Amino acid sequence: MKLITGKTKLLGIIGAPVEHSLSPVMHNAAIAELGVDYIYVPFPVQEVDLTQAIRGFEVIGVQGFNITIPHKQSIMNFLAEITHTAKMVGAVNTVWYTESGWQGTNTDVEGFIAPLKEIAQDWSQATAVVLGNGGAARAVVAGLGQLGCTKIHIVGRDRQKLQYFAQSWQHITEISRLLTVHHSETLPQLLPAVDLLVNTTPVGMYPDLDRSIISEELMEQLKPDAIVYDLIYTPSPTKLLGFAKARGLKTIDGLEMLVQQGAAALEIWLQQPVPIETMRNSLKQQLFG
Numbered sequence: 621m622k623l624i625t626g627k628t629k630l631l632g633i634i635g636a637p638v639e640h641s642l643s644p645v646m647h648n649a650a651i652a653e654l655g656v657d658y659i660y661v662p663f664p665v666q667e668v669d670l671t672q673a674i675r676g677f678e679v680i681g682v683q684g685f686n687i688t689i690p691h692k693q694s695i696m697n698f699l700a701e702i703t704h705t706a707k708m709v710g711a712v713n714t715v716w717y718t719e720s721g722w723q724g725t726n727t728d729v730e731g732f733i734a735p736l737k738e739i740a741q742d743w744s745q746a747t748a749v750v751l752g753n754g755g756a757a758r759a760v761v762a763g764l765g766q767l768g769c770t771k772i773h774i775v776g777r778d779r780q781k782l783q784y785f786a787q788s789w790q791h792i793t794e795i796s797r798l799l800t801v802h803h804s805e806t807l808p809q810l811l812p813a814v815d816l817l818v819n820t821t822p823v824g825m826y827p828d829l830d831r832s833i834i835s836e837e838l839m840e841q842l843k844p845d846a847i848v849y850d851l852i853y854t855p856s857p858t859k860l861l862g863f864a865k866a867r868g869l870k871t872i873d874g875l876e877m878l879v880q881q882g883a884a885a886l887e888i889w890l891q892q893p894v895p896i897e898t899m900r901n902s903l904k905q906q907l908f909g
């Protein structure tokens with residue numbers, strides 16, 4: 621059991637709900653391994669209480685925190701500086717305190733691309749298809765842009781939301797020149813040219829175990845060297861990744877993104893390398909026993 625003293629520095633996560641967050645397990649495992657005098661605490665904060673909570677954090681000297689639903693956008697009103705990455709995504713998931721006030725970024729982007737960088741350094745010829753156009757898709761698009769992908773196709777089920785999604789990137793030329801949006805009807809035509817297929821929808825997430833966003837037959841359309849990446853981390857594998865594995869395709873599940881976004885945040889707060897393996901194992905233990 622960690623000894624908490626008057627000098628122990630506070631980190632945490634704010635959200636509503638926050639009770640089921642996996643972040644405390646992962647961060648406190650890393651903190652214990654490093655032997656640094658920090659503790660990471662879940663803070664339930666309702667939307668109406670955000671201003672008071674942030675002021676309170678300043679008063680009690682919270683060093684930094686993660687942000688989850690519903691504060692990922694509204695937190696921006698409290699920040700002195702926001703990274704270009706977070707501005708592109710339109711959401712902040714990590715904040716830290718400096719002399720000039722709170723600063724924020726979005727480590728989901730780094731978390732998403734970390735396992736892709738392990739697979740290849742050069743993505744400049746890669747065509748990606750992203751299934752879904754919600755919040756996670758925004759971090760994925762920013763990540764694919766950072767990787768240097770040549771084309772990003774967004775596939776969704778709602779034409780109006782797809783148009784909004786495309787418009788929201790219009791002023792970011794580094795992305796908008798790569799991005800096209802498509803209704804899901806056209807997915808079969810896109811698949812044969814795909815190098816990376818990313819599922820950002822919750823289809824197939826626990827307890828919805830028996831569903832996949834694309835069918836086994838459609839999976840046959842992918843090239844044999846295509847990579848299938850599902851942001852979902854429970855179950856592992858999802859039905860989608862099961863189809864991809866059965867075809868012999870390379871797969872990535874959402875656990876690594878979760879670990880890597882957490883590691884990137886902890887590195888910002890502690891300003892030192894963090895034990896990623898410990899973070900990964902603590903999450904696996906928590907999720908799968």
Ligand code: NAP
Nearest residue numbers: 752753754755756757777778820821822825851874877878
């Ligand atoms: P979100 O903002 O609600 O977006 C979900 C997207 O999926 C929307 O575009 C939605 O379409 C689409 N969708 C939902 N149900 C669908 C269905 N039955 N058929 C087709 N499309 C459907 O959610 P999010 O925050 O982006 O999260 C999405 C998933 O990513 C969740 O499973 C979440 O756990 C996962 N995630 C994982 C990580 C990680 O670290 N591994 C990080 C973030 C998110 P409409 O807009 O048309 O409804």
